[in-house]
Amino acid sequence: MKRQPLRLAILEATRILEQAGVASPRTDAELLAAHVLGVERGRLPLIPLVDPPVIDAIGQLVAQRAKRVPLQHLTGWAALGNITVSVGPGVFIPRPETELLLEWGLNLLKGRELPVVVDLCTGSGALALAVAHERPDAIVYAVDNDSTALAWARHNADARAELGDTPIRLYSGDVGDNTIFAELDGLVDLVLCNPPYVPPGGELPPEVIDYDPAQAVFASEGGLAVLRLAVATAARLLKPGGGLAIEHDDSHGTAAPAVVSARKVLTDVRDHQDLTGRPRFVTARRA
Template sequence: MSRTPLRLELMAASRRLEEAGVGSPRFDADELAAHLLGVSRGRLGLHPLVGDEWVEQYHALVARRAAREPLQHILGTAVLGATTVQVGPGVFVPRPETESLLEWALAAVADTPEPLVVDLCAGSGAIALAIAQARPDARVVAVERAAGALAWARRNMELHEAAGGTPVDLRGGDIGDERLLEDLEGRVDLVTANPPYVPDGTVVDPEVGEFDPAEAVFSGADGLDTIRRLVPVIAGLLTVGGTAAVEHDDTQGESAPALFAARRVFGEVTDHTDLTGRARFLTLRRVALTPRR
């Protein structure tokens, strides 16, 4: 059996992925190699040579990625904060851009003992689980409507709990169903949401358009349909002084915050950029006693 230098395989894979239009070709090439070797990306240097069978398997993975299948689908997992969740067909893949929202959310309740947190449009459960892992004293409730995403979230919650994590209360249903969260009205310290927010008809990357569920991506002509529905829900959930963080499209840095700023129950409505410097999520604080619906 012949042996091939791993670095040559990585270089060739990176070139192929770049030619296919993948946005992070070298990173993805390294991640696929690390996955196949069963090591972290930082330990690839400990495997200078690879055999023929490995090379064949690696080429097959690279071909899948070159066809724009999401890296996370190939790996079977996605990472948010210190949390790893399982993902695949039927659920939106968490993106690195959401790291900024997660960091803000954790800082917002850093001084709140045993905070009550609600994650709306939970998808795979990544945000809810990342908060639960970082704050085991928190009570975390996650809400998801889509059956496919709900199945993935349930699986991830079970794995989290089996590993000794604090259980997350996963509720299946629509955010507009008042019965779903009526026991939490006016009591919540933090609400997070990564809703669908892309305007209908927007041209998106193949990883999104061909693999993410459309209902988790698109939301009306201006992309704000679901965010509009979140406004009264968040107003009803938050306790006075409670905070919320809602992700939005990078074209909605003014329009999304304006929906919340128009409600007198909210103050400190602020927009934030993500790791790439693009407008990405808004935050607010509940300041009035009575929501105006």
Template sequence: MSRQPLRLAIIEAVSVLEEAGVPSPRVDAELLAAHLLGIERTRLGLVPLVDPAMVDAYRAMIAQRAKRIPLQYITGTSPMGAIDLAVGPGVFVPRPETELLLGWALAFLEQYDRRNPVVLDLCTGSGALALAIANARPDAVVHAVELEPKALAWARRNAETRAREGDTPIVLHQGDVTDRGLLASLEGIVDVVVSNPPYIPEGAELDPEVIDHDPHSALFGGPDGLSVIKPMISNVARWLRIGGAVAVEHDDTNGGQVAALFSGRRVFGDVAEHPDLAGKPRFVVARRVPTQREASRAKPVPAAESD
């Protein structure tokens, strides 16, 4: 059989995805074509003709996407920062919005200027934030916590891949980030905490790609979306060293509540809300400040006056 125009295959794919209600049919059609061809999406115009076997494989991928299977499950990867992560059933797919939290963390570490900073990623899922930070800051000592065994397996797989690529290995822990006894060895020594925890209020309407495929335990944070964040903040307070900082992603309906949770604790200052690219509240940052008792302990004792 003769080779076929790639452009026509993509036009057909866009039509199929539009009919299926996929939110971004052209982008997804082009990304899947680029993935199959092993090229950048911007270079699709340089491939006028493709083999019939490629068209058949492409149509099969489009049929999967039309069933509202996440694009990242079909390609098997999802980006975060400068790295790609393996994802699939059983793990939360990293979202582009979290790139902003990553950018904040890297900027803070640059300004913070501490050698070998200790970083802690809570609810790491695929290991996205932890591994992206380890890639950008090879001097950092990065710990990551995940509760669900399936997600932890994906994080371990990604960590092993990144280590083979030459990145500094991270330390993975299985545990509940709301557990008051978790990681006692890190108390008072963490420089940056980042977290993309379960934060969607129960009952929220979600796209099929999310509700049918992302693990529910990675999505929902109780009736108000704060059932994980509220108790997690107490742990963050004991892990952070004075001067360290935290960033927590949240649902766009409760940015004010998350900021208030941090502001209500005397150990946190410089609380600030950050929007996503659409202008919606997306994550809150805060800095660990000394309590009066800690400040008084840090003050030098004045020398006794001589008679």
């Protein structure tokens, strides 16, 4: 069997994905090729020729991606910060937009020894685990009310612990329960939250509508219901000088800061844009 140029396979994959309406066809084509070859994406130029079975394997994954199966479901992982976590059916896929929220939280923790961090609506555990990776001295708590998400989070937490990261403390609970983490009231340095926030009926790509669990995407009250609960919990948990960072829909650039500002103990309320320049997360400090 004659070896074939990898470059041509990637070009063909890019064409197929572009026709299918995939948002980042070249990137996805390269990531799928790297996945099949078991190499990092940056090493693809060092592999000029591949065997026909490799071409076939790439083609099969590209066909699935063209049907709008999420890239992360095909590769089995998603990145956040300097870690990767396992993802698949039943758990929300971490997004690049959350990188800036994570960065804000880590900056807040600079100079704080043994900080206490709480990740509300943890899903796959990505935010909590990314913090634990960067701050081995932190005591990181994470909570979710969905058993499937918690199973993914537990798997990811165990995997990160095996790699040497500080274990996180994972709990089942609802962000609206005013007794959740009651023992931490007034003791927390940082609360992070990426809640469900899309208004019901919002237009979303097939990768989200068909694959992300609805309870992790949509929220009532125009998308603000869970955000309100998370803000109330954060106001209770934070110590003076502690910080809150919570992600929101790009239509909530005014509404989300207003919800936070309504809590008089939360000050220095600011909204932040994501990598595409859209309103994406709000931050505050505990007075």
